[in-house]
Amino acid sequence: MESARDHILKLLEETTGEKDLQIEVPPTAYLGDFAFPSFQLAKDKKKRPADIAEELSKLILPDEVIESVSSNGPYVNFFLQRTTVMRRTIKEILEKKESFASKKKTRHALVEHTSINPNASPHVGRARNALIGDAIVRMLRHLGFETEVHYFVNDIGKQIAMLVLAAGHKNPSFDELLELYIKINKDVEENPEKEKLVFELLSQLEADDKEVLQRFRKVVKTCIDGQARILGDLGITYDTYDYESDLLFDGNTKEIIAKLEKTGKLFTDEENRQVLNQEGYQLAMKAPVLVLTRNDGTSLYPLRDIAYNIKKAALAKDRNIIILGEDQKLYQQQINAALSLIGINEPEVVHYSFVLLKEGKMSTRKGNVVLLADLMKEVEENAMKEIVEKQKAKPSKQLARMIGYGALKYGILKISPEKNVTFDTETALSFEGETGPYIQYAHARICSILEKAASQDEGDCSLLTNDKEWALIKMLGNFPHTIEEAARQMRPHILANYLFELSQRFSEFYQECPVLQVEGPLKNARLQVISATKTVLALGLSLLGIDAPERM
C-alpha cells in the first residue's frame, strides 16, 4: 500500500513536473506532518521560495489522505487526514504482521562478514564486524534479497603457522588456544630462531606436505568450530566458509596473473616477483604497488584475495557486500583497483572503526582483550540478577540470554560504524536509557496488556484523537522507509535509533492513554494500536538479531 509519504511525493511531482523531490518532517508537530522545502525549486524556476510554497499549497488539494496544505514561508506544510492514515497503517501492520514492509524475493545479495583469523576466541572488537554484518543480512532478507553469507577463513598465514607450532602434535582445546597464541607470540619475539620454524611449516604446507596440512586443518577446525559456537549463541550464522588454502594451488591465480599481464601494469621486480603497478589510482602510498607472488611463483595473500573477490563477484547478482575494519581501507582500495583493471565489479564495503578499551587498544597477540565469550557470560548473569530482583517473569537461562545479549548487541549496533567506541563494561551492562532492554521492555509491556484484554474486535480509529496516539502511529508508518534507508546505506544504527524512538513514543502514549481502563470501541482501537506497535517492535528487533521476550 502507498504510504502517506509516497502519496505526498507523488502529488508534488505531478504538480511541479519535477522528479526526485525530497520531503521532510517538520521540527515541531504543529507545523505539520510532512513538509516540502521549496528552495531548490525556487532556484531552478528563479522565483521566490515563499511564492512557490504559497502557489503549491493552493494547487495541491486535500484528499482522503491529506487534510490540509498550507504554506509557511518557504515551506509547504502537509497535515494528514489522521483517521484515514491511522486506519490504513494499523490495518496494514495487523494484516501483514512480521512480513510488514517486506518485499518479494526478486533480488540476490552476497555478504561476507566476520572473517576472523582462526587463531583464538574473538574479542568484542571483532564482534562489531559480525553484528553489523548479521544485521545487514537480516535487513536485506526482509527486503527481498536472497542472501548468502560467507566467512573467509585465513587458514594459511603466519599467525596460524605459529599456532600450529605451539600446538605441536597435541590437540589443544579451543579455550587453550588463546593462551598458546599469546605465549608463542612472545616466544617468537624473544627467540628469532623460532621464527625460522614457523616459516619452515609454511613452506612445507605450500609444498603440499599432507601431514603438515593435516596439522593446520586440525587447529583451524578447532578454532572455527569454537568461533562459530560463540557467534551461533548470538544467533549469527553463515552459509559458507571459504578457505584461503583452497585458493593456494587454484589455477585461477595463474589466470589472474595472465589477465593482469595483458594490461601492461604487471612487472617482475628485481627479486623476480610479480608486482602490480597501481599508479594512477590515487592510492595514498609512497609506492603504489601490490606484490602478488613470491620469487618462486607461489601466490601472496593479495593475489589469493583477488581470486576470492572474483569468485564472490560472480556469485553476487545484485549486491556484493563486505564488512571490514578501518585498517583495511587502503588495502581494499588496492584490491578494488586491481579488480577494476580486469573488469570485475568491486564490492560495496562497510568500514567500521575499532572498539577501544579505556586502557587503550585491544590486541589478541598481547592478550589485553575483552573476550566476547566472557562479556556474553557477564551480561547474561547481570540480566539474571535483574530478573530475579524484579520478579515479573519466571527466571530462566533463556530469558536472561535474550535480555543480556539484547543489551550487548544493541549497545554495539546503535553506534554508527565509523565511530570509535570506547568500550566500558558498565555501560554495556546497563539496561536503562537507550538500550536493548528498554525496547524489549516496551514490547513485553504490550504483550501483558494484550494478554489481559479479552476482546480484539475491530476498533474505531476515529476515536483516536490524542496527539500521542497520532505520534505513535506516524512513527509506525515510518518503519518501511527506515529499513530501506538502513539497508541501502548499510548502517544498522539507523534502525536501532528508530526502535528506541518508537519505544519512547509508545511509553508516552501509554502514559496518557489508558487501554485497559477504557471501554468499548475506544478500547478496541487502542488495543489495535498497541498490537501494531508490538509487531513493529518485535520485527525491528529481529532485524537486528535481538529477541523480543513476551515477559521480562
Place this chain on the structure above:
RNA sequence: GGAUCCGUAGCUCAGCUUGGAUAGAGCGACUGCCUUCUAUGAAGAUCCGGGGAGAGCAGUAGGUCGAGGGUUCGAAUCCCUUCGGAUCCGCCA
C-alpha cells in the same frame, strides 16, 4: 611526512551522504508525577505527615556543533587551513 575517518551538553551519542524552520536523545544532576514497598505517629483508616525503591512519565539546568576562514539569501552539514584522537602508507595476512 602523506592519506582517510572521527571531534556536537559534564559523560555517551543522533543529525552531516541530499545545506533550510527554535541543533535533538540517553546517562548523570535537580524538581514533580506515576507505580510499588515500608518502619512508624494517633483506636483505626482506602485519608494525612515520614522513609525507600524503580528495565515507567514529565519539567528544569546544561551548547563558541574542536578552532579559524571561505562559498551561500542561509552552514553542525559543502570547501580551505589548523588543533586533537583513531587508522593506514610493497616483501604480514
